[in-house]
Amino acid sequence: MIELIDEKGLRRDGRRVDEIRPLKIEVGVLKNADGSSYIEFGKNKIVVAVYGPKEVHPKHLALPDRSILRCRYHMAPFSTDTRKHPQPSRREIEISKVISEALEPALILEDYPRTVINVYLEVLQADGGSRCAGITASTVALADAGIPMRDMVVACAVGKISGQVVLDLNDTEDKEGEADMPVAIMPNLNQTTLLQLDGILTPEEFEKGFEMAVNACRHIYEVQRKALIDKYFGKNEVGEE
Amino acid sequence: MTISRKYVTPGELIVEGDYKPINNVIRVDDKFYATKIGLAEIGRGGIRVIPLSGPYIPRVDDLVIGKIVDYSAFSWEVDINSCFFAYLPAQSVFGRDFSPDRESLLKKFSIGDLIYAKVVAYDRTRDPLLSISGPNLGRIPKGEIVKINSAKIPRLIGKKGSMIKTIESATHCKLIIGQNGIILIIGPHDGILLATQAIRMVESEAHLASLTKKVQNLLSESKEV
Numbered sequence: 124m125i126e127l128i129d130e131k132g133l134r135r136d137g138r139r140v141d142e143i144r145p146l147k148i149e150v151g152v153l154k155n156a157d158g159s160s161y162i163e164f165g166k167n168k169i170v171v172a173v174y175g176p177k178e179v180h181p182k183h184l185a186l187p188d189r190s191i192l193r194c195r196y197h198m199a200p201f202s203t204d205t206r207k208h209p210q211p212s213r214r215e216i217e218i219s220k221v222i223s224e225a226l227e228p229a230l231i232l233e234d235y236p237r238t239v240i241n242v243y244l245e246v247l248q249a250d251g252g253s254r255c256a257g258i259t260a261s262t263v264a265l266a267d268a269g270i271p272m273r274d275m276v277v278a279c280a281v282g283k284i285s286g287q288v289v290l291d292l293n294d295t296e297d298k299e300g301e302a303d304m305p306v307a308i309m310p311n312l313n314q315t316t317l318l319q320l321d322g323i324l325t326p327e328e329f330e331k332g333f334e335m336a337v338n339a340c341r342h343i344y345e346v347q348r349k350a351l352i353d354k355y356f357g358k359n360e361v362g363e364e
Numbered sequence: 365m366t367i368s369r370k371y372v373t374p375g376e377l378i379v380e381g382d383y384k385p386i387n388n389v390i391r392v393d394d395k396f397y398a399t400k401i402g403l404a405e406i407g408r409g410g411i412r413v414i415p416l417s418g419p420y421i422p423r424v425d426d427l428v429i430g431k432i433v434d435y436s437a438f439s440w441e442v443d444i445n446s447c448f449f450a451y452l453p454a455q456s457v458f459g460r461d462f463s464p465d466r467e468s469l470l471k472k473f474s475i476g477d478l479i480y481a482k483v484v485a486y487d488r489t490r491d492p493l494l495s496i497s498g499p500n501l502g503r504i505p506k507g508e509i510v511k512i513n514s515a516k517i518p519r520l521i522g523k524k525g526s527m528i529k530t531i532e533s534a535t536h537c538k539l540i541i542g543q544n545g546i547i548l549i550i551g552p553h554d555g556i557l558l559a560t561q562a563i564r565m566v567e568s569e570a571h572l573a574s575l576t577k578k579v580q581n582l583l584s585e586s587k588e589v
Contacts, residue, residue, distance in 0.1 A: 157419070176419055176447040187489070229375075231390075231399060235419075236488050238447045266374045269418025269515065271399040273390055274375030311375045311397060351373045355401055355416050356571050 125299050127284040134284075135295060136165075143279065143291040143339050146346050148260065150267050150354035158268025160350070162260035165293060166250035171260040173268040176238035190235040194223035196257055198246040218254050225258050225278065225307045225317035231271040240270060251294035252280045255305050258317065263347050267354070274309035275347055276316055277340040281306065281332035283324060288332045290339055304329075306336035310344045369405055371571070372398035372413060384410030402515075403571060416571060420446040420514035420544040422492040426483045429504070429542030430494070432473050437464040440473055442481070442494060445514070445544040450492040452481060457496060478504040480540060480548070500540070507540075507550040510560050512567040514545035519570040520563060527566065527576055534583035535559040558586055 128134055138144070144165030153159035156172035179185035196219040200209050211219075222244065232240075242264065244257045255278035262276045282292040284300035297303050302322025308315050324332060372378060378389065378396045385391050388400045389411050398404055402415040422428070422444065430442035430450060440452040454469055455462045473479065479494075480501050486492040496502045512520070521528050521541065532539055535558045537551030547563060549556050562579050569575060 158417070178447065178449065235421075235447055266401055267417060269400055269415055271388060271418075272374045273399065274397065275373070309375065311377060312392065348373050348376075351401055352371060356371050 278307035388413035
């Protein structure tokens with residue numbers, strides 16, 4: 124059994140229990156995509172590309188009153204310790220669905236009937252919490268593509284390791300820990316778009332963990348916002364016109 | 365009432381109170397949130413966000429530059445840089461009595477041709493319909509094409525066409541602007557290069573004030589060289 128929290132209350136990577144990993148977001152990294160972003164969340168490295176809205180193929184999938192959102196979460200073969208087969212796995216298919224359902228409530232898809240918006244998430248390096256990082260990066264890429272949305276979506280996970288509720292689990296903590304709970308919220312509208320829980324938490328732990336996740340999401344939202352502002356208005360622009 | 369402008373990202377609170385939402389704004393109770401990244405404007409008419417990115421959505425009476433990508437017996441299919449393909453019916457080109465037996469569509473336009481056309485009909489339920497009846501509309505015989513984001517076209521035109529006039533007079537070129545973000549430049553080679561440079565500048569700095577001045581500087585600098 125690995126000791127996940129030492130006697131000083133620090134985790135294996137030196138973080139406190141309520142600390143997230145270093146975060147970096149870049150916007151517009153791919154020239155040919157309509158919108159794109161790159162996120163580094165701890166050791167997670169993910170590139171997201173958004174294409175669309177465009178015509179749906181096959182055509183029978185098109186909806187007459189709104190656009191459809193298609194997400195593809197894919198892990199590169201070199202993204203994990205042992206080679207990952209490039210074929211979409213059961214897990215990747217599920218995460219693709221989960222991400223698309225977490226993003227959909229925020230998007231105003233009714234603006235583009237009979238079209239499709241494709242979101243491609245390519246995980247270049249994975250270290251636990253990649254679905255949360257993926258959701259965070261996807262919203263930025265969608266905003267970059269100019270897709271209208273009610274609010275940005277921000278995600279962060281909480282979990283339980285060594286009997287304590289901790290924020291933002293990495294791969295080891297996820298595997299060795301007792302519970303993992305990814306949360307995605309719309310920070311301005313105060314609504315939750317994703318809530319999964321793998322493991323067991325008591326009601327008190329759940330309450331505490333959820334609050335920690337929401338607070339972390341609000342911090343991540345500021346990073347998202349800054350990334351967009353830097354790209355569109357320049358690094359030193361804050362002013363009015 | 366004053367008009368104030370503010371940089372916003374999607375989901376950002378613009379203002380609270382009793383206003384009318386115009387464009388790219390949603391209302392939740394008394395709060396107004398932006399739905400796109402851009403410049404929020406609170407004016408007499410209400411609140412709008414001038415977007416800085418996003419796809420081209422056709423509007424009736426827009427003048428667009430498109431490329432013929434396909435044709436059937438009765439119409440051409442035109443790529444107008446939007447999420448929908450536009451249709452140019454053969455009747456509107458050949459006249460009411462058009463019959464596919466007598467005339468071939470290839471006589472007029474073939475695949476790959478560029479056309480300057482007007483959107484005559486479009487709504488959520490059907491694809492945009494084009495027409496080439498009007499002055500200067502029809503096939504584009506020559507010139508250079510530059511593509512920019514359609515959200516930045518108003519900035520390129522400028523107030524009462526000031527920006528476009530500046531570029532045209534400095535480069536001795538004629539600029540034909542498609543509302544879908546495609547610009548046709550006709551003129552001498554040097555002028556085309558300079559105009560492209562100016563257009564790219566407008567695209568990258570569309571959010572900044574005093575853009576016309578910057579473009580004027582760019583154009584006069586290269587004249588001296």
